[in-house]
Amino acid sequence: xxxxxxxxxxxxxxxxxxxxxxxxxxxxxxxxxxxxxxxxxxxxxxxxxxxxxxxxxxxxxxxxxxxxxxxxxxxxxxxxxxxxxxxxxxxxxxxxxxxxxxxxxxxxxxxxxxxxxxxxxxxxxxxxxxxxxxxxxxxxxxxxxxxxxxxxxxxxxxxxxxxxxxxxxxxxxxxxxxxxxxxxxxxxxxxxxxxxxxxxxxxxxxxxxxxxxxxxxxxxxxxxxxxxxxxxxxxxxxx
Numbered sequence: 001x002x003x004x005x006x007x008x009x010x011x012x013x014x015x016x017x018x019x020x021x022x023x024x025x026x027x028x029x030x031x032x033x034x035x036x037x038x039x040x041x042x043x044x045x046x047x048x049x050x051x052x053x054x055x056x057x058x059x060x061x062x063x064x065x066x067x068x069x070x071x072x073x074x075x076x077x078x079x080x081x082x083x084x085x086x087x088x089x090x091x092x093x094x095x096x097x098x099x100x101x102x103x104x105x106x107x108x109x110x111x112x113x114x115x116x117x118x119x120x121x122x123x124x125x126x127x128x129x130x131x132x133x134x135x136x137x138x139x140x141x142x143x144x145x146x147x148x149x150x151x152x153x154x155x156x157x158x159x160x161x162x163x164x165x166x167x168x169x170x171x172x173x174x175x176x177x178x179x180x181x182x183x184x185x186x187x188x189x190x191x192x193x194x195x196x197x198x199x200x201x202x203x204x205x206x207x208x209x210x211x212x213x214x215x216x217x218x219x220x221x222x223x224x225x226x227x228x229x230x231x232x233x234x235x236x237x238x239x
Contacts, residue, residue: 006030013037018044019064026071035071038064039084056089066090073097092116099123112136131157142166161185168192177201187211200224207231 009024018041025034042064046055055061065088072081078097085094095110104123111120117140124133138153147170154163164179177192186209193202203218216231232238 009033009037022067031071032075032077035068035075035077035080035084038068038071039080042068042084042087054089055087062088062090064088066093069093086110092119095119095123099126135159138162155179164188164192174198177205181205190214194218203227203231210234213237 005024005028009021009028012018012021012024018037022034022038022041025031025037042055042061045064046061049055049058049061055065065084069081069083069085069088069090072078072084078101082094082097085091085097091110091114095107095114095116098104098110099107099119099122104127108120108123108127111117111123117136121133121136121140124130124136134153134157138150138157138159141147141150141153147166151163151166151170154160154166160179160182164176164183164185167173167176167179173192173195177189177196177198180186180189180192186205190202190205190209190211193199193205199218200222203215203222203224206212206215206218212231212235216228216235216237219225219228219231
């Protein structure tokens with residue numbers, strides 16, 4: 001009978017058996033009282049932990065934190081639920097509550113700590129931090145070996161150097177060269193254009209990098225003798 005669970009819970013609470021009291025309040029259907037009682041139990045038990053140990057590092061106490069968070073969540077006490085989830089190490093659950101409440105910076109931080117970068121990026125987007133969101137996605141995709149997705153996000157994040165390096169690893173030398181140009185790394189751009197066999201563009205990039213002798217050789221190869229002469233002049237090769 002539910003009413004006996006409730007009375008038994010009161011007795012257990014008065015005698016200091018808070019975990020048992022919390023369990024019985026739950027069985028009696030009073031999730032709010034169960035959460036409050038278990039929260040009190042968590043405070044007492046966490047105070048006995050060694051200083052270097054967090055609640056989230058104790059499986060037993062971590063699970064208790066999750067139960068408290070779940071019960072508070074079920075009775076729409078969201079802030080208390082988020083606090084309990086976070087204390088128990090259930091950061092993603094806490095982050096979702098903060099996101100629903102519009103606390104995007106805090107939600108983003110917790111999703112990041114919970115190793116859920118794509119959810120963190122969604123919160124960054126909601127804050128209007130588009131570049132930061134794109135960079136977060138780029139790094140996450142790259143760590144997962146999803147290079148095509150990663151390079152697109154690096155470009156959106158305004159990180160042409162990182163995009164160029166990834167295109168080079170993918171052996172897409174033409175795109176790598178163009179990204180190195182955007183990053184104003186003209187020497188690397190020239191080297192990538194050579195790999196892509198776009199020698200006229202390679203010569204132009206090496207000219208901008210002040211690699212005049214190499215630029216002259218490339219201009220010769222593409223039949224642009226006047227440009228080659230100018231490069232040799234710039235390199236001090238007057239003869």
